[in-house]
Each structure stands twice: as structure tokens, then as C-alpha cells.
Amino acid sequence: MASPIYLGVVGVGGVGTAFLNQIARLPNAPQLVLLARSSQTLLAPTPAYSPAIPAGDWATASAGPSLTKKGALPAEEIATYLAGVPGRAILVDNTSDLNLARAYPLFLKKGISVVTPNKKGFSDDLSLWKDIFSSATQGNALVYHESTVGAGLPVLSTLKDLVATGDEVTRIEGVFSGTLSFLFNTFAPASSSSDAQWSAVVAQAKELGYTEPDPRDDLNGMDVARKLTILARLAGLEVSRPDSFPIESLIPTELASLPSSADGISEFMSRLPEFDGQMADVKATAEKQGKVVRYVGSIDIAAQSVKVGLQYFDKDSAIAGLKGSDNIISFYTKRYGANPLIVQGAGAGSDVTAMGVLGDLVKVIQRLQ
Amino acid sequence: MASPIYLGVVGVGGVGTAFLNQIARLPNAPQLVLLARSSQTLLAPTPAYSPAIPAGDWATASAGPSLTKKGALPAEEIATYLAGVPGRAILVDNTSDLNLARAYPLFLKKGISVVTPNKKGFSDDLSLWKDIFSSATQGNALVYHESTVGAGLPVLSTLKDLVATGDEVTRIEGVFSGTLSFLFNTFAPASSSSDAQWSAVVAQAKELGYTEPDPRDDLNGMDVARKLTILARLAGLEVSRPDSFPIESLIPTELASLPSSADGISEFMSRLPEFDGQMADVKATAEKQGKVVRYVGSIDIAAQSVKVGLQYFDKDSAIAGLKGSDNIISFYTKRYGANPLIVQGAGAGSDVTAMGVLGDLVKVIQRLQ
Known part of the structure; x- marks a missing residue:
């Protein structure tokens, strides 16, 4: 029996919005339990991590009473929340934020896989690159970042x-x-x-x-x-x-x-x-x-x-x-x-970049199941 | 703990030989337990499925006493042998034989994944195509065939x-x-x-x-x-x-x-x-x-x-x-x-075709582990 998979998404800009619209139409998409933007974080209530956030209609759901609402959360708190899911967790970083990228090792060591079009973490100091991939090995987690080069093209x-x-x-x-x-x-x-x-x-x-x-x-x-x-x-x-x-x-x-x-x-x-x-x-x-x-x-x-x-x-x-x-x-x-x-x-544009992210996510799900 | 993976390979022509040479240099390659060509089948002795066949030097090993040697085996016997491994099995079909392709459903239903550059099975009657993919679902096995179009190109x-x-x-x-x-x-x-x-x-x-x-x-x-x-x-x-x-x-x-x-x-x-x-x-x-x-x-x-x-x-x-x-x-x-x-x-040539097969094999291994 496959382990259930839970998703946390950060960023609702151009690529982030295109990604949420695409995943809303994906059959058997994993449960979206966290959606963070600069001003607010939406969370599926613990300890059940349920109900999930509707990816295509998160704005409406955020106005209702069923989800937990918080302000901007530090990466550590996002990692702690995702590490608690009753299954495997994946962080999708749809920002171009170097600070969030610097926290990837923290997520990965906790067994949270990372999928992202954010170039910053993979193109900064070599020490961060090494830290990301050794943390993935340590946490038995996966890192996919196809869209960091050529957007959705298979580069x-x-x-x-x-x-x-x-x-x-x-x-x-x-x-x-x-x-x-x-x-x-x-x-x-x-x-x-x-x-x-x-x-x-x-x-x-x-x-x-x-x-x-x-x-x-x-x-x-x-x-x-x-x-x-x-x-x-x-x-x-x-x-x-x-x-x-x-x-x-x-x-x-x-x-x-x-x-x-x-x-x-x-x-x-x-x-x-x-x-x-x-x-x-x-x-x-x-x-x-x-x-x-x-x-x-x-x-x-x-x-x-x-x-x-x-x-x-x-x-x-x-x-x-x-x-x-x-x-x-x-x-x-x-x-x-x-x-x-x-x-x-x-090699640019919200839709094709989001597609590269979603393609990666599908592969990570296949490997985690 | 990941389940060990065992490999059966059919065909030692141009692509088959290039594949064996490439996998011989692959770190952590799965154990090769069956190598079939038209005249002879080499097998790692049962019930231990050990010792394995050295991929890069099978010809020398076939002259020694440690491996089981048989004549050409029917697909049913190959499937039965591979289904008995103490782990997951993958069949690599490096032939262009339609008859072997017609047996893919048999392998897949037994949980043996299939990786191949053989176009025949995927381009014959639509009923065979459907049978292959429904058998894969039924047996919880994978089918990868990148090299059937454009050899190693990501098509x-x-x-x-x-x-x-x-x-x-x-x-x-x-x-x-x-x-x-x-x-x-x-x-x-x-x-x-x-x-x-x-x-x-x-x-x-x-x-x-x-x-x-x-x-x-x-x-x-x-x-x-x-x-x-x-x-x-x-x-x-x-x-x-x-x-x-x-x-x-x-x-x-x-x-x-x-x-x-x-x-x-x-x-x-x-x-x-x-x-x-x-x-x-x-x-x-x-x-x-x-x-x-x-x-x-x-x-x-x-x-x-x-x-x-x-x-x-x-x-x-x-x-x-x-x-x-x-x-x-x-x-x-x-x-x-x-x-x-x-x-x-x-989009043709033994080395790039074999590379497409090996690339598929790496992905299947990642998903089975």
C-alpha cells in the first residue's frame, strides 16, 4: 500500500498560480495542506491535516472557516508542519527567494522532498549546492529542479x-x-x-x-x-x-x-x-x-x-x-x-515553467510511492 | 530497506552488446541473472540466483562452470525463472522480435518490469498495446520503451x-x-x-x-x-x-x-x-x-x-x-x-540506443526501490 503524499506550496505569483491551476486538474493529485504567500499562510488543520486546501480555489477557501490561517511563517515552521504529515511530504517552492532556498537542507533532512523552479539555491555558493544534495541523501528525500533551466524543456x-x-x-x-x-x-x-x-x-x-x-x-x-x-x-x-x-x-x-x-x-x-x-x-x-x-x-x-x-x-x-x-x-x-x-x-513563461514543476512533481510522486 | 533488483537480458546484437558494456560500468548495477541469445541461455543458478553473470565479460564466464547453461528458452520459461528471484525483476529485451514482445503481458502480470528498444510490441495490433499496459497495472510492474522512437533522444x-x-x-x-x-x-x-x-x-x-x-x-x-x-x-x-x-x-x-x-x-x-x-x-x-x-x-x-x-x-x-x-x-x-x-x-546507432535503454533502466530501478 502506497504511503499517502502531502504537498506544501510556497508562492502564488505567475508561476505559482499557473502551477495551482494545473495541479487542480491533475488526476490523483496529492493533498495540498499548506499554501504560503508573503502575507499569509493557509494550513490544513492539525493533527488530521484535513480538510485539504482546494488548489484551484484556494482564495475562496481562505475566506471560509475550515482552514487554519497564519501570517508569513519562517521556513523552520513550514518544515516542522510538513514533517508531521501522516505520510510523505513534498515542498514546492514557486518563489525566486534565496532565503527559502537556503532552508532546503532543513526540509530535506526531515525527509521532505523539494520540487522547484527557483534557480537561486542551485546557483549560489557551491557549499549550498553540496549541502542540498547531501541533505537529500541523509533524509532519503528527492530534489527535482528541471524548471531552473529552460523552464519546461527537458534540459x-x-x-x-x-x-x-x-x-x-x-x-x-x-x-x-x-x-x-x-x-x-x-x-x-x-x-x-x-x-x-x-x-x-x-x-x-x-x-x-x-x-x-x-x-x-x-x-x-x-x-x-x-x-x-x-x-x-x-x-x-x-x-x-x-x-x-x-x-x-x-x-x-x-x-x-x-x-x-x-x-x-x-x-x-x-x-x-x-x-x-x-x-x-x-x-x-x-x-x-x-x-x-x-x-x-x-x-x-x-x-x-x-x-x-x-x-x-x-x-x-x-x-x-x-x-x-x-x-x-x-x-x-x-x-x-x-x-x-x-x-x-x-524557455520562459508561467505556463511552461509551471508545467516543468508539475512534471517533476509527478516523477517525485512515482518514486515516493 | 530497498528490495534487491535482478535483471534478465535478451539479445546480444549491436544494441545488446553496447548495453552490456554500458551496464558493466554502471555503479550499483542490478545483478544480471539471465542472458539469452538465440543459441544459448546463461542463468545464475537457482535457488540462490547466484553467482550473477558479469555483464561486460559474459562470454568468458559462459565457458566456466559457475553458470547454468541451457539452449534457447521459450518466453514462458524465462518469465518463470525471473518471477522466482528474491526481489524485483526487470526484463530488458534488446531484440526486435515480435514474438518476445507478444509475451510482455505474461512477464508484466508476474510483476516483472519491461525495458526495451523493441518497437514491435508497441506498434502492432492495438489489442497488444492495451494488453501490455493493463498487464503492467495488474502486475504492479513498469514498462519503459524510450528507445523505440529516436533511440536515446528524450522523445x-x-x-x-x-x-x-x-x-x-x-x-x-x-x-x-x-x-x-x-x-x-x-x-x-x-x-x-x-x-x-x-x-x-x-x-x-x-x-x-x-x-x-x-x-x-x-x-x-x-x-x-x-x-x-x-x-x-x-x-x-x-x-x-x-x-x-x-x-x-x-x-x-x-x-x-x-x-x-x-x-x-x-x-x-x-x-x-x-x-x-x-x-x-x-x-x-x-x-x-x-x-x-x-x-x-x-x-x-x-x-x-x-x-x-x-x-x-x-x-x-x-x-x-x-x-x-x-x-x-x-x-x-x-x-x-x-x-x-x-x-x-x-536517432539511431547502437551506443545511443543502448543509452536510451540504460536511462530507462535507471528510472525503473529508482521507482522500484
Whole structure:
């Protein structure tokens, strides 16, 4: 007889809401007994951990009398609550909170499995990475985080399969940011010509909601660097920090120190055209070689090198031909030879990110049962 | 305490040998207690099921006195032997034998999980497909068959994840045969021109070992049709048989009835040039539209249609840009929108096929423990 499974979910932002809507339609979904957001925590009353929280309709249920309501709970209290369920517990962290990620070892040691799209914990200090996985072993719990790279695309599962079956991964290369993919596919398309200025393309992406509220959070390359850190570690490289390797920032030095306030962002956007000449030069240099420029991350396992920045690609290459805001990830391995194993598609967005989380959850449930 | 796991393997051909070499290097591999090939079956002696067979060195061990040796065993006897292990058992079928596949329900009902790259059982009568999966439920056993489509590429796992998380798959399209990929990438390359005759390209592929011994076994489209049958069924279509939908054969009608003997194959190859004009016409028609011709399989879920045959593609499309003998599989879904989720890479070859089998085996072990 399978042990019953109980679920605690933190975060009800874009991905969190999409996840709750998806799990509400999942047949035989585990009981949702905890739902935490910044202002409030909903709990199925102890000691029975019943009734459960309706995933698709938690807001209505939170107004009724049947659930326990508390304010924001520290991670320790969430862990204690979940450790008490009469079965196995899984924490789904749909936030991007480093502090919650730092508490994963605490959950895992108590036997609570973790499923999350939160990059922070897996791309911070190497010591946290090691602590997370040794705690999982210690607590006989599982950690799945497919959506930390490429959202719902099968990127980490593919890399893990390659490694687990003894293939030798030699190089990983790709476009890992939907935002930067859109910017360069629009600024320097491979199959047509464009005379759009760089700053205009950034402004367009911002208006379409493709960038972070402060576009510098995309242009600084740190999001890509965090994803590369995770991939490199899974491939066996001991990357100490996400800023311990070369990262080419696309923020002009002169604009880097503007504050991240609304005024600062506004000044950044209005002064960005001053630097259009620099990006136009980069594009022209690529053109002269019959190539296009793209913002990529690459990992060379043998050379133990990780880097993030601009590179030129042949116009008929898969990276140059990318459309919209798609990601592409190429795995070069001994068994696959000269032509890499490629995964491509939307690598951002609430629905596909939540799908990656739910896919992980299904696998964790299968393994715990 | 995890239940010990025991392994029976059938087949020591190209994929079987690659699999045995790979599992020999796998840490904590399960005990290999049965190894069957057409002429002989090696068994760990009962009742202890010990000593186990050394996966990487079974040939030497088979000459020694410690293992039980029998002739070819019927599937029933293999199932009875594996059902007796003091733990959980997994059958790995590395053959392409339909008769062994017909016995999967027997294994599964006895609680023996099945891992295989053998397409036959999953692409034959729909009744066998249903029998396999209902038997698995009945016996509380698992069935994994990633390598039946695209070898080690994450094709079936991706489709299963899309379906399990409630995405709506609308269309699946791709190049599913390494042989046909090579033939068309060489005959009608997208980024350069070629004046090679069709028959010469087929002869070249045969010489390189890229085709079956009788190239008509590739050109008749049945291998692609079987893969499409599996994908369509996983996507929810009840395909009755692999020949229950339109399959465009590339074998000229006049040569279809030549015997499959060495003489027949030789006559086929020598008469194929008579039909080069037909394929040249197809290529020219595509050229006139600025396109290239490719041999693809496609599934339209809403229209419940499956088809296999020649289609024209824009030269800058991912399918047209395929290299070597790579496969490409595009999943169009509601969540992914206009740009599909794409998986691409080598879809044939002993090493990558065996890797897909081993990857499945690792997942089955994780779930059984």
C-alpha cells in the first residue's frame, strides 16, 4: 500500500498560480495542506491535516472557516508542519527567494522532498549546492529542479540521463534567456535584414513584457550565468559561484550605476540610444563574416571553462535560426559525436515553467510511492 | 530497506552488446541473472540466483562452470525463472522480435518490469498495446520503451510529460529515420546544391552501413510508420495498426516484388537507377517553390490523422537544415504556442540506443526501490 503524499506550496505569483491551476486538474493529485504567500499562510488543520486546501480555489477557501490561517511563517515552521504529515511530504517552492532556498537542507533532512523552479539555491555558493544534495541523501528525500533551466524543456533531465548512463559530455552551448533570444533574433535576424536600433528593440521588448521591470536584470547576464552554473555542476564542474567565470554584461558601463528605482530605469531607457553605435558595430562585424551575433552561454568540460557573452554564428546554424524568444541547448557528447543532441523551444513563461514543476512533481510522486 | 533488483537480458546484437558494456560500468548495477541469445541461455543458478553473470565479460564466464547453461528458452520459461528471484525483476529485451514482445503481458502480470528498444510490441495490433499496459497495472510492474522512437533522444519522456501535466498536444511532426534523413540531406541539401542521383545516394548509404541489409526495409516507410504509431497512441489516438494510415513507399512498384534474397537485393540496387528521373522530378518541383523535399511523419491529433511520406519544407526550416543522419521531432502544443518544442540529434546507432535503454533502466530501478 502506497504511503499517502502531502504537498506544501510556497508562492502564488505567475508561476505559482499557473502551477495551482494545473495541479487542480491533475488526476490523483496529492493533498495540498499548506499554501504560503508573503502575507499569509493557509494550513490544513492539525493533527488530521484535513480538510485539504482546494488548489484551484484556494482564495475562496481562505475566506471560509475550515482552514487554519497564519501570517508569513519562517521556513523552520513550514518544515516542522510538513514533517508531521501522516505520510510523505513534498515542498514546492514557486518563489525566486534565496532565503527559502537556503532552508532546503532543513526540509530535506526531515525527509521532505523539494520540487522547484527557483534557480537561486542551485546557483549560489557551491557549499549550498553540496549541502542540498547531501541533505537529500541523509533524509532519503528527492530534489527535482528541471524548471531552473529552460523552464519546461527537458534540459536537466537530458543532461542527467547522459551523465547517469556514462556518456562523456564534452561541451554544452546555447541560448538560455528568452529575453536575450528575442532581443538578438529581432536586432540581427538570420533570414532577413533589419535596421532596428538596439535601444529600440530593448524598448519594444520591455513594452511587450518580455524583460524584467528593470531590463538591466536581463542585460547583465546574471540569469544566464546562474543557469550555466547549474548545468556545469550537473556535468561535474565544481563552479564556486555564478560570478566566478567571465560574464559579458550588455549594460553600458556609464549606465550601470543608475539606481534601480523607477526614475533610474527611466533614465537608463532614455540614455540607452547613446550607445546604439556600439551594438551596431558588433552587428556589422558579424555581417562582414557572413554571420550573426547572439548572446550565448557555453561550458567546455575538459577545459573546465564556463562563459557567458556575445558570439558570432553562421547564418544557417541552429542558434542563428532561433525564432521569437525560444531557447536552444546543444549537448556535445562522446556518444553523439559531431552533431549535438539539441533541445529547443520556449524557455520562459508561467505556463511552461509551471508545467516543468508539475512534471517533476509527478516523477517525485512515482518514486515516493 | 530497498528490495534487491535482478535483471534478465535478451539479445546480444549491436544494441545488446553496447548495453552490456554500458551496464558493466554502471555503479550499483542490478545483478544480471539471465542472458539469452538465440543459441544459448546463461542463468545464475537457482535457488540462490547466484553467482550473477558479469555483464561486460559474459562470454568468458559462459565457458566456466559457475553458470547454468541451457539452449534457447521459450518466453514462458524465462518469465518463470525471473518471477522466482528474491526481489524485483526487470526484463530488458534488446531484440526486435515480435514474438518476445507478444509475451510482455505474461512477464508484466508476474510483476516483472519491461525495458526495451523493441518497437514491435508497441506498434502492432492495438489489442497488444492495451494488453501490455493493463498487464503492467495488474502486475504492479513498469514498462519503459524510450528507445523505440529516436533511440536515446528524450522523445517519449517529453511527450509523456506534456500529456501527464495536462498540456494539449495538437501536432507532432518530424524526421524519424536516420537512414531517410541521410538520404534526403545528401540528395537535396538545403544550404548547398547537389547533383547526386537518388540511386547513387542509396548505394552510398548502403555501403556506409546506414541502411538495413535490404534497403527496401528503410524505403518502404514501415519503420517510420511504427514509430508514428507509438507516438500517436501515447498522444491519445487509438491507431489500430501501423499500416492503418497512409504510408508513402519509396520503393518503385516495379521493384517491390523482387525477393529479399541476396540476388533480389542485388537486382533491386542495379535497377534502381531506372527510376532516378522520378526522384529528380520531385526534387525539381520542390526547388521551383524554393523548398527541399524530406521524408517525414506527422500526426494531427484533432483531425485524428497520421501520415508518412514526402513533404516540401522551406530551406530555412529546422527540418530542412538537418545534418547527417539526425532525427528531429517537433511537438506543437497549446502551451508552447506557435513555436514547437523540438528535440534533435542522432536517432539511431547502437551506443545511443543502448543509452536510451540504460536511462530507462535507471528510472525503473529508482521507482522500484
